[in-house]
Amino acid sequence: MDRELLAKKIYETAHLTGSFKLRSGKESNDYFDKYLFESNPALLNDIAEHLSELIPSGTEVLAGLEMGGIPVATALSLKTGIPAAFVRKKAKEYGTCKLAEGIDVSGKTVCIIEDVVTTGGQILLSAADLRKAGAKVLSVLCVIEREPLGRHNLETDGLNFFSLFKMEDLLASTSNLT
Template sequence: MSKSASRARLADIIRTRSFGRGEITLASGRKSDFYFNLKPTMLDPEGAALLAELTYETLRDEKVDYVGGLEMGAVPLAGAIAQLSWLKNHPISAFFVRKKPKEHGARLSVEGLAKGESLAGKRCVIVEDVTTTGGSAIKAVEAVKESGAEIVLVLTMVDREEGATEAFAAAGLPFRSLYKASEFLNV
């Protein structure tokens, strides 16, 4: 399937499985009359494959060591990208950032790394399912930077176009999205 056909098919899946109308309170605290819940798309076999494919294609020419982001939205996405990158013979490892470190065990903020493995000096991409203001992704960025990593890109699947671009620019972080909310609202 061509990239444009994959993108069109994924948009159809998102529209069917993950987009809705109705009043909702977003993670940012804002109210909205539309929403995206990408988990049904990320956990659908075809949706997961297409998200991984399009994301991998976006990252392929970047020199990326790791991909990850804030739990819960980034977890299925990072795993799918890591798996596809292995199949493409260009492995990109995955991690996720806890919203709050567990109060038992290793008490880690960044999970998914083997004992002795570190993000220090590694080039990382922060992924997110849906971005509104950028606040959640910036939490992940801060935790990953504290681990010594370099953030090369913040990549969201859907940008709600409500301030994230400006927030990432102000923070000096490159930002891209696979889709804009307006692509679903203006159909």
């Protein structure tokens, strides 16, 4: 599927209108319910196909953030053969007490995988936690870049940031819907 058609499919599948409170606390009339595109195997496969081209060379681990980044990281791992880790917002307090489940991230070059980025707040917290665990966190890859503030915050922290689509790309795709 080409990129323009993929944008339309994501829009058709996941775009909602109404009044929505974002993680940042802001209100929005446009919302992309990422779980609607992440739970669609054909669409998630097409997203992974396009995202795989954006993974920085040298990436040793794809670190999917709880919860929405996990299916994207899994699809990318299947597509590329790069191992995945699944990063909790807080290390569990029982069993292995791990922050990152799956492959060990210590000493490895990690690309954080997220579905939608608004301010990048949780990514910054998780990047710091992964660094404490010994990971070399250099980049972030997401499906939808909702606001420029997220890019600014991540790049200010020294992270390379790549997005498949900006919010305005998806909203503009509606003008070509047939």
